[in-house]
Amino acid sequence: MKRIITxxxxxxxxxxxxxxxxxxxxxxGGIVKGELQSxxxxxxxxxxxxxxxxxxxxxxEIKSVEVEDPSAEDENGLTRYMARKGYxxxxxxxxxxxxxxVKVTTTHGYQFSHSLFVGGGVGVxxxxxxxxxxxxxxxxxxxxxxxxxxAQFTYGAKVGVTAYSKHTFxxxxxxxxxxxxxxxxxxxxxxGLRLGFSPQYAITIKPDLELIYWGLPSLNTxxxxxxxx
Numbered sequence: 001m002k003r004i005i006t007x008x009x010x011x012x013x014x015x016x017x018x019x020x021x022x023x024x025x026x027x028x029g030g031i032v033k034g035e036l037q038s039x040x041x042x043x044x045x046x047x048x049x050x051x052x053x054x055x056x057x058x059x060x061e062i063k064s065v066e067v068e069d070p071s072a073e074d075e076n077g078l079t080r081y082m083a084r085k086g087y088x089x090x091x092x093x094x095x096x097x098x099x100x101x102v103k104v105t106t107t108h109g110y111q112f113s114h115s116l117f118v119g120g121g122v123g124v125x126x127x128x129x130x131x132x133x134x135x136x137x138x139x140x141x142x143x144x145x146x147x148x149x150x151a152q153f154t155y156g157a158k159v160g161v162t163a164y165s166k167h168t169f170x171x172x173x174x175x176x177x178x179x180x181x182x183x184x185x186x187x188x189x190x191x192g193l194r195l196g197f198s199p200q201y202a203i204t205i206k207p208d209l210e211l212i213y214w215g216l217p218s219l220n221t222x223x224x225x226x227x228x229x
Contacts, residue, residue, distance in 0.1 A: 021080075022047065023066040024057060032057075039065055071149065081150045081196035082114040089229050094208060096222035101127060103210075103222065107141050107158075117143040117156075122163075125212075125220075135212055136164040137186040145194055154204055155191035162186050162212055184213040190224060202228040 022036035024047055034049040044058040045065060073079055088111040094103040103126075109119015118141070125135040139160030146153040162183025170176060192206030204226040212218045 021068045025063045025066070026057065026061055027063045028061075036065070036067055039067075073148070078114065078199075079148045080198060081152070082148060082199065083111050083117070083145060083196065083202070083228075084199040085111055085113060087111070088117055088119070090204075090226050092204075092224050092226035094222045094224040096125075096210075096220050103220075105137075105158075109141065115144050115146065117141075117145075120160075121158075133167050134165065135162045135183055135186075137162045137183075137212070139186055139188070145196075147194075150196055152194040152196055153191070154194035154206065156189075158186070158188040160186045165212075185211070186213075187211045192224070194228075200229060204228065 022034060024032040024036075024045055026032065032047055032049065032055060034047045034055075037046040037048060037054070039045040040059075042059050044056065045062060046054065046056050048054050068080070071079055078084065087108070089108040090106065092105045092107070094105075095101070096103055103123060105121055105123030107119055107121035109117060109121075111117045120138070120140045123135075123137045123139075125137070127133040137158075137160055139158040141156060141158045143154060143156030146155075162185075164181070165183030166178065166180035168176060168178045188208055188210045190206040190208035192204065195203045195205075197203070204224070206224045206226070208222060208224045210220040210222075212220070
């Protein structure tokens with residue numbers, strides 16, 4: 001799990017870098033755009049270009065450097081860290097503290113503004129400790145972001161049904177019994193931190209609370225790490 005989260009963080013950081021607009025003007029007439037990693041007038045510069053390539057230039061090669069102000073707003077009042085209007089998808093991995101060790105969801109929909117996303121998705125909740133207990137929720141989702149800097153507050157909810165559930169339990173006769181089929185209602189609320197690396201890509205880190213009803217209510221809490229694209 002730690003390896004998955006690490007790879008997710010590296011991937012999103014690289015993608016966010018690729019969308020930056022810092023510019024190095026070279027003395028030979030060349031222009032290099034990307035995310036400036038370091039720059040000293042007497043020591044040169046390091047920049048990551050749009051395809052993820054890292055390039056290093058000496059002070060003698062550089063004519064000038066133009067650095068984009070990440071807090072500057074465009075004509076719509078948006079900064080480079082804020083979500084833009086259009087399609088938005090996400091993949092979330094949750095380490096659950098109660099019923100399920102691992103939960104994975106994917107959500108897709110439309111970003112109407114930085115502060116409003118509406119969509120839907122599907123998830124898989126799997127517990128290897130309890131004979132492979134599983135829930136497969138499908139849901140409608142709404143999410144909102146607050147803030148213009150890289151670190152933002154995000155909160156939202158998901159409402160739907162568990163299209164399939166399988167649970168093993170001890171019945172009133174003291175015998176093990178397995179119930180499977182339609183699982184009933186599904187509800188999730190979350191709030192936490194959104195790191196907006198670019199208009200397209202972000203990482204979210206959120207505690208979330210989930211209620212699944214499959215004959216008996218199941219309340220799950222956990223920490224969610226998500227990747228927006």
